Amino acid sequence: DIVMTQSPDSLAVSLGERATINCKSSQSVLSNSNNKNYLAWYQQKPGQPPKLLIHWASTRKSGVPDRFSGSGSGTDFTLTITSLQAEDVAVYYCHQYYTTPRTFGQGTKVEIK
Amino acid sequence: EVQLVESGGGLVKPGGSLRLSCATSGLIFSNTWMSWVRQAPGKGLEWVATDGGTTEYAAPVKGRFTISRDDSKNTLYLQMNSLKTEDTAVYYCTTNNIADYWGQGTLVTVSS
Numbered sequence: 435d436i437v438m439t440q441s442p443d444s445l446a447v448s449l450g451e452r453a454t455i456n457c458k459s460s461q462s463v464l465s466n467s468n469n470k471n472y473l474a475w476y477q478q479k480p481g482q483p484p485k486l487l488i489h490w491a492s493t494r495k496s497g498v499p500d501r502f503s504g505s506g507s508g509t510d511f512t513l514t515i516t517s518l519q520a521e522d523v524a525v526y527y528c529h530q531y532y533t534t535p536r537t538f539g540q541g542t543k544v545e546i547k
Numbered sequence: 548e549v550q551l552v553e554s555g556g557g558l559v560k561p562g563g564s565l566r567l568s569c570a571t572s573g574l575i576f577s578n579t580w581m582s583w584v585r586q587a588p589g590k591g592l593e594w595v596a597t598d599g600g601t602t603e604y605a606a607p608v609k610g611r612f613t614i615s616r617d618d619s620k621n622t623l624y625l626q627m628n629s630l631k632t633e634d635t636a637v638y639y640c641t642t643n644n645i646a647d648y649w650g651q652g653t654l655v656t657v658s659s
Contacts, residue, residue, distance in 0.1 A: 474645050476592075483639055483649035484592065495647065527592055531644045534603045536582075536594040 436461050436530050440539035446547040453515040455542045457528035462508045465532065472532035475504055475513045478541075479524045487526075488513065520546060549573040549648045551640050556653030563630050563657070569623040569640030569650055576621040580643050583614060583625050585636035586652075595638070596625065607633070630657045 437460040447453040463472045471491035476484035486495050488504035491511055501516045515522055523546060528539040555567040569581070580599035586592050596604045596614040604612060613626040623640050637652040 472644075476646070483652055484646070485649070486645060486647045489645040489647070529592070529646070531646075534597070535605050536597070536644075538592040538594070541591045 435535055436463065436533060436537050438528055438530055438537050438539040440526075440528060440542050442542060443540070444543040444545065446545045447515075447518045448547045449520065450517050451547075453518050453522070453544055455513045455526050455528075455544075457506075457511040457513070457539050459509045459511075459530055463530045463532040464508050471507055471511070472530055473504075473506070473511050474529045474531060475502075476527045476529060477522075477524045478527065484527065515544070518544070518546070549642065551642070551648055551650035553638065553640055553650045553653040556638065556655045558656045558658065559630055560659050561630060561632055561657055564626070564628045565630065565655060567625040567627065567638055567640075567653055567655070569625075571621045571623065571640075571642075574642065574648075576616075577618040581614075581616060581623045582641045582646065583623075583638055584641055584646065584649075585634075585638045585655075587633075587636045590636075593636070597644075598623065599644070627655070630655075632657050 439458045441456045473491040475488040478484040492504045503514050505512050525541045525543050550572045552570045582597040583595040598614045611629045615624045635657050639652045640650045642648045
């Protein structure tokens with residue numbers, strides 16, 4: 435199984451500042467056939483289902499604010515929120531859909547400092 | 548607008564069974580891979596099963612859970628047998644391999 439490890443487990447960031455979440459996979463999730471990274475990021479607010487933010491490691495889903503960006507390739511990935519807003523308080527998960535079993539990171543809780 | 552609505556959750560004793568449903572609208576259901584993902588109380592996300600033409604299951608549920616679909620009703624199902632206390636979770640249905648849409652979830656509680 436591919437193990438997804440996020441860091442940190444939680445972080446507190448001031449409003450308007452940058453938040454950075456890392457995700458490392460135990461095996462590469464980059465496909466040689468299409469050169470795509472099978473890596474997604476989700477946001478989950480309390481009492482709500484997760485919401486897709488980014489797929490293919492760096493493609494923002496339509497309607498997601500451009501302060502959210504994803505980067506990385508192979509086994510190391512990053513979700514960046516460039517200017518944290520109050521509504522961004524949530525838990526963020528990375529997810530690999532490269533192979534079965536599909537696996538998620540343990541989650542990173544983002545709070546306001 | 549894509550909508551997913553889960554139902555069928557509830558309280559069941561260990562060893563019991565439940566069938567979850569996920570009614571969909573706003574998508575071409577017959578062409579859409581569908582999955583179940585669960586979240587135990589206060590915990591992270593765990594993939595359960597996918598129906599993408601062929602079916603695949605997570606190891607903890609293989610042999611006990613069955614994912615199926617009725618394309619005429621645009622509905623996904625999860626038959627859960629031999630339930631264990633560790634199956635207690637909110638169960639979400641999701642679309643496609645990137646899980647681009649999620650339902651609100653249905654809570655399954657396995658307890659004596």
